[in-house]
Amino acid sequence: MKIFIDTANVEEIKQANDLGVLDGVTTNPTLLSREKNNPKKQLEAICKIVNGPVSAEVIALDALGMVREADDLCKISGNIVIKIPITTEGLKATKILSTKGIKTNLTLCFSPLQALLAAKAGAGYVSPFVGRLDDVSTEGLNLVADIKLIYGNYGISTEIIVASIRSPMHVLEAARIGADIATIPFKVITQLLKHPLTDIGIERFLNDWDNLKRTER
């Protein structure tokens, strides 16, 4: 499973990239608004750090407006992927962009049939939001499993990005289901690595080593 980071913060992206496990980045208007920088400049800075795909979302609600914004965003860097909400106009824009060879990430996906339509319109990625479904008492990961099943039935190559991740359990279950990608907030990436038995183990090894050195003297 590929690991993307879900942030627009350059420091977080640098730190995750230094771990050697980062395959890409997803941003959204909310995440970019937290950075208090010109969004294009921020995206440019992000693209300089990461080799993989960087999702940048359109704001327009009409298909032609989305395509215009996409053309503009693509000028930032070759690794920009255009994030588009799954709507009627979003699907039209996806079709136009896929014909032009521009990769899209269809976002705000809350049903398997939305995901099927996204794929048919030529989306490169689809992003089911698991945390936001959990928030309304609906098992978000069931959506991921359904999309995986449907895409498998028809040999669809659109990649599934599990989004709106809130905890390591979301990441574990995404991997069990066989999702292509998990886009994970920085805090959760750091939680993935932590295990108290690893810390206790290191402490014990170092103590025993110190004792050995002491007896050797």
Ligand code: E4P
């Ligand atoms: C995905 O691409 C979105 O940026 C993100 O995962 C949304 O997560 P949230 O529900 O925590 O805002």
